[in-house]
Structure formats: C-alpha cells, structure tokens
Amino acid sequence: MSSTPLRVGVVGVGPMGSDHAQRLATRTAGVRLVAVADPDVPRAEALAERLDEHPAGRSAGRSARRSTERPTVRVVADALELVASPDVDAVVLASPGVVHEEQVLACLEHGKPVLCEKPLTMDEASSLRIVEAEAALGRRLVTVGFMRRFDPEYAQVEAALRSGAHGRLLLLHNTHRNRSVPNADFRSEMIVRDSLVHEVDASRFLFGEEITEVTVLSPTPTSHAGLGVVDPQVAIFRMSGGGLVTNEVFVNSQVGYEVRFEAVTERGSLTAGLVATGVLTTHATGGGGTWGGVVPDDYRTRFARAYDVEVQAWADAVRAGRPIGPSGWDGYAATAVSTAGMASLATGRPVPVVLAERPALHGAGN
The missing domain is CATH 3.40.50.720 (NAD(P)-binding Rossmann-like Domain)
Structure with a gap:
C-alpha cells in the first residue's frame, strides 16, 4: 500500500x-x-x-x-x-x-x-x-x-451464511422504515428507487444470487402519506436459486429509522438490527409495562459505523x-431490479428482471 x-x-x-x-x-x-x-x-x-x-x-x-x-x-x-x-x-x-x-x-x-x-x-x-x-x-x-455490506451485523450474517453451518438460505424478511419524508413532490416510485434499492442490494449480498422477479404490493396507505402516495409497500423478490425475500418499506412510519432483517435457513435463523442504538429496556407504567430501545431519527445514525x-x-x-x-455491476443490477419494481408497483403483478451479460471484469459473485 x-x-x-x-x-x-x-x-x-x-x-x-x-x-x-x-x-x-x-x-x-x-x-x-x-x-x-x-x-x-x-x-x-x-x-x-x-x-x-x-x-x-x-x-x-x-x-x-x-x-x-x-x-x-x-x-x-x-x-x-x-x-x-x-x-x-x-x-x-x-x-x-x-x-x-x-x-x-x-x-x-x-x-x-x-x-x-x-x-x-x-x-x-x-x-x-x-x-x-x-x-x-x-x-x-x-x-x-x-x-449495508459494511455494517458489522450484515457482514456477520453474510459470513455465517457463507460458512455453510446454517445450510441454505431459504427466506429473507426485510423491514425498512423512515419517520417521514417531505410530501412535496414525493412520489410512490421513489420508495422503490431510493429506499427499496437498499434491500435489493442487501438481498443479493446475503443470498449471493441475482433477483429474477419482483412483485410490489400496495396495502391501504397511511394517512401520513402525501396525496396519491402508496406507503407502505410490500415487495417480494424471487432469487435465482429459488429463495424468496419479503420487504416492507414504510417511509412515513412516524417512529424513526428502523432497518432490520431475519434470514431463515435450513438450520435456524439469523436476525439483525433489532436494537440499532442504545440499550433494550423495560419500563413499568400504570397500565402494565413497556419495553423498547432508542430508535434513531436518521440513516446516518443507524449506519454510522457502516x-x-x-x-x-x-x-x-x-x-x-x-x-x-x-461494483458497477452491482449498481446496474440494483437499478434493473428497481426499474422492474416500479413497473410492478403500477400493476401489482410480478415483473421479471432481465440482466445483460455480465462482463468478465466483474466476475460471478455478488
């Protein structure tokens, strides 16, 4: 060096x-x-x-x-x-x-x-x-x-999956929530392009495979979303090896910035991001009790270490x-999946992801 x-x-x-x-x-x-x-x-x-x-x-x-x-x-x-x-x-x-x-x-x-x-x-x-x-x-x-590939928890889970000790990765459940987004000029497609894109890359990273199909579903939107904005959204990815990924993206949750996931394997599961910052606590109230930790307001706090x-x-x-x-290939693949996701958002139907031939420069891994 x-x-x-x-x-x-x-x-x-x-x-x-x-x-x-x-x-x-x-x-x-x-x-x-x-x-x-x-x-x-x-x-x-x-x-x-x-x-x-x-x-x-x-x-x-x-x-x-x-x-x-x-x-x-x-x-x-x-x-x-x-x-x-x-x-x-x-x-x-x-x-x-x-x-x-x-x-x-x-x-x-x-x-x-x-x-x-x-x-x-x-x-x-x-x-x-x-x-x-x-x-x-x-x-x-x-x-x-x-x-996220550099976040200690994501990296730890990826290494555990690559070790083979847990068997094959079968299912991945991603949750991605923001406190709020500006309503002015914000569109439903931006949830797919700017937020879900992180789940796209994280899924490719943890599976070590490409995404072959995307389906984006639209539940009843929150009253906190802007006029005509579909929020939250649920996206389903089908991986090239047959695995499935579920993604909840909710950008007006009113709580804070929450990103977590559970990887379900043949021999157990691995969960990350349950408590992003602070200490998990319990607190007695007049009506019983509460538990919780600190939910950061901002992505730069949640992923500061990453x-x-x-x-x-x-x-x-x-x-x-x-x-x-x-790599640039990873950026291209994520954009291709996001493009298919925006098409699925408009119809609610599965949309295939078709990628160009991968250059030798970028090898075969994700």
Missing part, C-alpha cells in the same frame, strides 16, 4: 456529501480531503470552513497553508472540474442521481477511482453504459455506496490498487 495520502474530492455537499466530507477530513486514515464541488458555492464554502476549523483540519491546514497559501479544502462549482483536477486522486460522488452517469464516466475517462452513492444512475440503460465503459477500460474503478468502515475500506483498497465492495 502506498504511504502517500490519498487525495480525495467530494462532489455534492448535501447531507450525505457533507457527512462524507467530514468523515474523510477527520477520521479516515491515509486520506486527505483536498476539494469539494457543488453548484451551491456558499454552502460548499461554509462546509470547507467548518472542516478547516476542526482540530484535525487546523493541523493539516497550517501545514497546507505554509506550502500553498490556500485553504486546506478547495471549493469549486463544477463537478467535472474537480474530477479532472490533477490534485485529486479519487472521488466520492454524493450528487443527485440524475448527474451520476456524466460524473462517473468522467472519473473513468480520467482513470480515477470513484465511490458513487446509490443509485448508480436513474435507469438501467445508463447504468449499463457505465458497466460497459468500465469493462472497456479493463479496470474496476467504480464502487457503489451500498453501505459508513465509516465503508469509506476506510474503499480508501485502503484504492491506495493498495485493488477493488473492493459493491
């Missing part, structure tokens, strides 16, 4: 991009955050200033200013300018999905590893173009930010010159 720090640029400084920028600047080893890009330049400048004032940033900032006479974190408006910058070795994309294709392809053109937050792109055709461009390049440079492990593992892999984590 190279001893030289990896110089990283972050594209997009919304909640996820800002979180990644802080992570890279303050608690990712072997990395130096050198630039952020966002059309909202004042917001990007405010983020850069906050990072420069952080104790870790101040230390790096003094050294940087002695040699460059500029802030530690450079701010640009144009994402493509950041990607092309000679002082950026690798890129984290946390920009809107509609611009991912152009930005990921630019990373490939410049030979720069990229960690792209989901979705890889907004449709399977554009995701496939990225897969094909990467295959033509002959190098794996794209990693997609399905952070994000830290993911970014550190990606940075280490880039410095070592080897690929790691969900």
Whole structure:
C-alpha cells in the first residue's frame, strides 16, 4: 500500500456529501480531503470552513497553508472540474442521481477511482453504459455506496451464511422504515428507487444470487402519506436459486429509522438490527409495562459505523490498487431490479428482471 495520502474530492455537499466530507477530513486514515464541488458555492464554502476549523483540519491546514497559501479544502462549482483536477486522486460522488452517469464516466475517462452513492444512475440503460465503459477500460474503478455490506451485523450474517453451518438460505424478511419524508413532490416510485434499492442490494449480498422477479404490493396507505402516495409497500423478490425475500418499506412510519432483517435457513435463523442504538429496556407504567430501545431519527445514525468502515475500506483498497465492495455491476443490477419494481408497483403483478451479460471484469459473485 502506498504511504502517500490519498487525495480525495467530494462532489455534492448535501447531507450525505457533507457527512462524507467530514468523515474523510477527520477520521479516515491515509486520506486527505483536498476539494469539494457543488453548484451551491456558499454552502460548499461554509462546509470547507467548518472542516478547516476542526482540530484535525487546523493541523493539516497550517501545514497546507505554509506550502500553498490556500485553504486546506478547495471549493469549486463544477463537478467535472474537480474530477479532472490533477490534485485529486479519487472521488466520492454524493450528487443527485440524475448527474451520476456524466460524473462517473468522467472519473473513468480520467482513470480515477470513484465511490458513487446509490443509485448508480436513474435507469438501467445508463447504468449499463457505465458497466460497459468500465469493462472497456479493463479496470474496476467504480464502487457503489451500498453501505449495508459494511455494517458489522450484515457482514456477520453474510459470513455465517457463507460458512455453510446454517445450510441454505431459504427466506429473507426485510423491514425498512423512515419517520417521514417531505410530501412535496414525493412520489410512490421513489420508495422503490431510493429506499427499496437498499434491500435489493442487501438481498443479493446475503443470498449471493441475482433477483429474477419482483412483485410490489400496495396495502391501504397511511394517512401520513402525501396525496396519491402508496406507503407502505410490500415487495417480494424471487432469487435465482429459488429463495424468496419479503420487504416492507414504510417511509412515513412516524417512529424513526428502523432497518432490520431475519434470514431463515435450513438450520435456524439469523436476525439483525433489532436494537440499532442504545440499550433494550423495560419500563413499568400504570397500565402494565413497556419495553423498547432508542430508535434513531436518521440513516446516518443507524449506519454510522457502516459508513465509516465503508469509506476506510474503499480508501485502503484504492491506495493498495485493488477493488473492493459493491461494483458497477452491482449498481446496474440494483437499478434493473428497481426499474422492474416500479413497473410492478403500477400493476401489482410480478415483473421479471432481465440482466445483460455480465462482463468478465466483474466476475460471478455478488
């Protein structure tokens, strides 16, 4: 592994991009955050200033200013300018999905590893173009930010399943709930594309197989959903090996951010995510008793450890010159399944998932 720090640029400084920028600047080893890009330049400048004032940033900032006479974190408006910058070795994309294709392809053109937050792109055709461009390049440079693969509980269950001690995985039951989502401009399809997509990748990861069919069912919607929004939704995946996955996605649960699953095998079951944070407690009340734990409000709290492990593992892999984590193919497959899911949402009927031929560059595993 190279001893030289990896110089990283972050594209997009919304909640996820800002979180990644802080992570890279303050608690990712072997990395130096050198630039952020966002059309909202004042917001990007405010983020850069906050990072420069952080104790870790101040230390790096003094050294940087002695040699460059500029802030530690450079701010640009144009994402493509950041990607092309000679002082950026690798890129984290946390920009809107509609611009991912152009930005990921630019990373490939410049030979720069990229960690792209989901979705890889907004449709399977554009995701496939990225897969094909990467295959033509002959190098794996794209990693997609399905952070659940790096969550300690998900990783523990996946390792247990691969050990064979539990026999075959037969059923997987996923639950994914948010406290609420903004009602303005929110559509039912976004539950499939932006939320269920995590269950898509988690199911492929735990089964080690592709999804061949999707059915999305629509129960009576909650009164907290926006007009015309179908929430919650229940999705059923059929895996290539015959296994089944049930998924509940409920984005206006009014409780908090809950993600858990139960994997049912030939010799028992494995359950993860029952208590995301805090300690499970009991509490006596006048009418009997209650039990429970702390339910986080935000995905960045529930998966904080997963994000830290993911970014550190990606940075280490880039410095070592080897690929790691969900690939461009995984991003394409997830987009294809989501597209089929949106079609099923409209009809309530099963929709097959048909994937292109998998390039040799991406091997045979998930």
